[in-house]
Amino acid sequence: MAQLDFSNIRKILVIAPSWVGDTMLMHTLLVRLKMRMPDCIIDVMAPAWSEALLRLMPEVNETIINPFPHGALQLGARISLGLKLRERNYDQAIVLPNSLKSALIPFFAGIPIRTGFVGELRYGLLNDARKLDKHALPRMVERFAQLAELPKDAIVRPLPEPNLKISAEQRQPSLDKFGLTLDQPVAVFCPGAEYGPAKRWPIPYFAELGQRLQEQGYAVWIIGAPKDKEVGDKIVALGNAEVRNLCGETTLSDAVMLISAASLVISNDSGLMHIAAALDRPMLALYGSSSPTFTPPISQHAKVIKLDIPCSPCFKRECPLKHFKCMVNLTPQLVSEHLPSQKNKII
Numbered sequence: 001m002a003q004l005d006f007s008n009i010r011k012i013l014v015i016a017p018s019w020v021g022d023t024m025l026m027h028t029l030l031v032r033l034k035m036r037m038p039d040c041i042i043d044v045m046a047p048a049w050s051e052a053l054l055r056l057m058p059e060v061n062e063t064i065i066n067p068f069p070h071g072a073l074q075l076g077a078r079i080s081l082g083l084k085l086r087e088r089n090y091d092q093a094i095v096l097p098n099s100l101k102s103a104l105i106p107f108f109a110g111i112p113i114r115t116g117f118v119g120e121l122r123y124g125l126l127n128d129a130r131k132l133d134k135h136a137l138p139r140m141v142e143r144f145a146q147l148a149e150l151p152k153d154a155i156v157r158p159l160p161e162p163n164l165k166i167s168a169e170q171r172q173p174s175l176d177k178f179g180l181t182l183d184q185p186v187a188v189f190c191p192g193a194e195y196g197p198a199k200r201w202p203i204p205y206f207a208e209l210g211q212r213l214q215e216q217g218y219a220v221w222i223i224g225a226p227k228d229k230e231v232g233d234k235i236v237a238l239g240n241a242e243v244r245n246l247c248g249e250t251t252l253s254d255a256v257m258l259i260s261a262a263s264l265v266i267s268n269d270s271g272l273m274h275i276a277a278a279l280d281r282p283m284l285a286l287y288g289s290s291s292p293t294f295t296p297p298i299s300q301h302a303k304v305i306k307l308d309i310p311c312s313p314c315f316k317r318e319c320p321l322k323h324f325k326c327m328v329n330l331t332p333q334l335v336s337e338h339l340p341s342q343k344n345k346i347i
Contacts, residue, residue, distance in 0.1 A: 004113050004128055006150055009037060009091040013111060015102050016046035016054075018070050019194065020252070020271025021295060023050050024278050025141045026096060027162035028298075030059035032148035035160070043088075045105070052253035053275075056164050073101055082108025094147050095126065115147055140295050161298050162278040166260035174257035178246060180221070187218040188259055190267035190276070191235065192228035192247070196317025198289035199269050201327055203231055207238035208332040209266065213339075214242060218264065222247055223255050223272060264340060269295070277302045282340050288326035289314050305335055 012033065017023055023046065030042060044054055045064040054063045067081075068074055082105040091113060093106030098119035106114045107125045115128040123129055128151060137143045137155070141162070145155045175181065191206050193199035210220045220240065222232040226248030236243050250258065259265060259276050265283040267273040269290045276283050277297035285297045287306040291313040296304060306312070312326040319326075 004151075006092075006113065009040060009113070011041045011088065011090045011092075012043070013064075013085070013088075013090045013093045013106060013109070014042060014044045015093065015095040015097065015106065016044050016050065016066070017096050018047055020050070020053070021274040022096075022140065023053060024162050024271070024274040025295070025298070026144055027057055027059075027278065028141050028159055029094070029096075029144040029148045030057060031160040031163075032145055032156065034059050035156075036148065043090075049252060052251060053256065055253075056166075056256065068101070075104070078104045079108050081105055082110075085109040096144060096147070100125065117143070117147070138293055141298060162274070163280070164256065164260075164275070164278045166257060166279065171257045171260055174250075174254045175261065177254065178244075178249070178258075180244070180258070180261075182261055184217060184219040185263035186261055187213045187220045187264040187266065188262040188276070188281075189220060189222045189232075189235070190224060190259075190265065190270055190272040191222065191231050192224035192272070193268040193270045194225075195290070198314070198316050198318050198324070198327075199287075200231075201268055201286045201288070201330065203234045204238060205330075205332045205335070206266070207235045207240055209335060210235060210240045210243050212332070212336060213264075214240070216339075220244070221258060221262075223250060223258060224248070266335070273297050284335060284338055286327070286330065286335070288312060288324075288330070289316055289319070291315070303338055305330065305338055 016026055041061045042059055043062045043064055044060050045066045048065050051063045054060045086109050090111045093111040093114045095103050095116035100122055103122045103125035113128055114126045116126045117132045118129045137146055145159050149155060189206055213220055220243040222245045224247035228247040232245035232247040236245050256275055260279045262281045265276040265281045267276060267285055269287050273285050277299035280299050280301050283302040285302055285304050287304055292304045307326055307330050309325055311321060
């Protein structure tokens with residue numbers, strides 16, 4: 001194999017993950033690339049939904065929409081897109097997903113250095129294929145950061161944290177859009193979790209905590225995807241008539257802006273949890289079937305709440321033992337013990 005030349009990299013194409021949380025964790029890699037090579041130009045190929053999030057990352061020069069549905073091969077279309085990208089003359093591609101499909105476009109684009117971890121028989125498609133030491137790099141953010149370094153270099157610690165900075169001026173249009181004010185400190189609930197019900201704190205528990213927070217002077221907003229609207233409606237119906245259910249009404253950009261206004265976020269392990277962490281909002285992150293060892297919220301203001309029971313984490317979509325103790329036993333009373341003592345309004 002020819003020796004790869006990393007000495008004059010100027011243009012980089014990053015193939016992004018397909019999930020909100022993973023896309024947010026990718027920010028560490030982008031920051032680290034800019035730290036190593038301040039003048040480099042970074043384009044990101046990502047699903048259309050992520051464009052609004054990537055616009056908030058100053059390291060990203062341009063978002064190239066990845067038109068392929070999750071899991072779809074569409075080999076001819078991938079070859080065509082790769083050939084079209086040749087004219088951009090990228091020096092390096094960094095492929096974050098571990099699938100063979102994700103490595104095809106950089107290969108057909110003729111990008112001379114194609115970096116990623118070994119996976120799914122990608123030898124040849126990747127010519128800078130690196131072996132992953134899962135014990136040395138237990139967290140996803142560390143694995144992404146490793147790909148920002150030269151092949152034999154260790155990651156630099158402390159890692160730069162994913163970070164989104166939102167000004168009051170940026171936030172105000174989203175507040176106006178939904179008729180929201182910051183007259184009270186705001187608690188945001190993020191009750192969804194894309195992976196499955198085993199990651200979701202019970203609806204009655206959110207409802208009870210919502211009542212407690214309103215008694216303490218908080219306004220409570222529920223933010224999530226359209227599929228979370230029914231969950232939000234049930235929380236409202238269980239004694240929370242003043243709670244605002246915004247699930248399915250916000251764009252991803254709106255969600256970021258509104259979460260940036262929160263004095264407190266209560267979230268399942270989800271993409272919005274990682275966004276709240278990047279916004280450095282005070283947060284209680286509720287874990288059940290998943291593990292904070294692999295994808296914790298990366299923020300000094302985030303606190304993981306998790307029960308230490310033998311069957312957790314199981315990483316299943318639904319509780320295989322049918323008792324769901326990892327979340328059922330995580331009662332509102334237990335979570336309330338971790339609520340911050342001060343309610344600082346966002347200015």
